[in-house]
Amino acid sequence: MIAAQEKERAQVGRELHDNVNQVLTSVKLYQELLLSGIGDDEALVRRSIELLQSSINEIRSLSKRLSAPTLGNIRLRDSVRELADTVAATRQFAISMDTDAVQELEVDETLHLALYRILQEQLTNILKYADASLVHLSFERDHDILTMVVADNGRGFDPQQKSTGIGLSNIKARAESLGGVMKVESAPGAGFRLTVSIPLDGHSDYP
Numbered sequence: 001m002i003a004a005q006e007k008e009r010a011q012v013g014r015e016l017h018d019n020v021n022q023v024l025t026s027v028k029l030y031q032e033l034l035l036s037g038i039g040d041d042e043a044l045v046r047r048s049i050e051l052l053q054s055s056i057n058e059i060r061s062l063s064k065r066l067s068a069p070t071l072g073n074i075r076l077r078d079s080v081r082e083l084a085d086t087v088a089a090t091r092q093f094a095i096s097m098d099t100d101a102v103q104e105l106e107v108d109e110t111l112h113l114a115l116y117r118i119l120q121e122q123l124t125n126i127l128k129y130a131d132a133s134l135v136h137l138s139f140e141r142d143h144d145i146l147t148m149v150v151a152d153n154g155r156g157f158d159p160q161q162k163s164t165g166i167g168l169s170n171i172k173a174r175a176e177s178l179g180g181v182m183k184v185e186s187a188p189g190a191g192f193r194l195t196v197s198i199p200l201d202g203h204s205d206y207p
Contacts, residue, residue, distance in 0.1 A: 020055050027055075030051075083116065083123070099138075118196055130155060137149070144200045144201065147198075148195075148197075149193065152193075157187075179199050
């Protein structure tokens with residue numbers, strides 16, 4: 001567990017360095033231009049505000065990840081709803097949910113945490129890249145296989161021409177470590193659909 005937490009913190013540190021640090025450096029440059037009287041003052045101020053808001057959103061997201069969810073006493077349905085509500089509160093997009101298939105389902109902590117982290121990762125991907133206005137989350141159960149689908153109406157991409165990013169690689173690794181599979185469906189301008197199917201008896205040491 002400690003190793004898993006350290007790995008998560010290391011990833012957060014990289015994202016702070018790569019994303020937030022870059023944004024704040026840009027804001028600093030804009031402020032220096034303002035002080036020197038070079039450039040369009042109003043445009044520089046507006047762009048600085050946009051970048052600062054982006055940093056605020058990023059830091060909020062990262063702080064959520066540093067706080068490991070307490071999943072032991074709540075059902076999968078409730079934890080994913082809570083996560084979705086937290087993301088929806090940013091008002092970047094609306095989220096609809098169909099969780100009837102897991103309404104009374106009890107899953108072990110390993111599977112519960114894996115599904116939670118997969119959803120968390122994908123919602124973060126959508127916030128960062130999709131430019132979506134609507135996300136739909138649903139669950140299906142076929143005997144001993146549980147399937148989670150996260151679909152958005154964002155910009156999409158051609159899976160044949162775009163290499164899998166770090167986020168999707170993490171999702172794929174989590175699913176496969178539990179004996180599951182990941183499927184992606186997308187096309188430019190046609191949104192993105194992530195499907196993850198995992199056996200209910202899957203076990204893994206993946207953090």
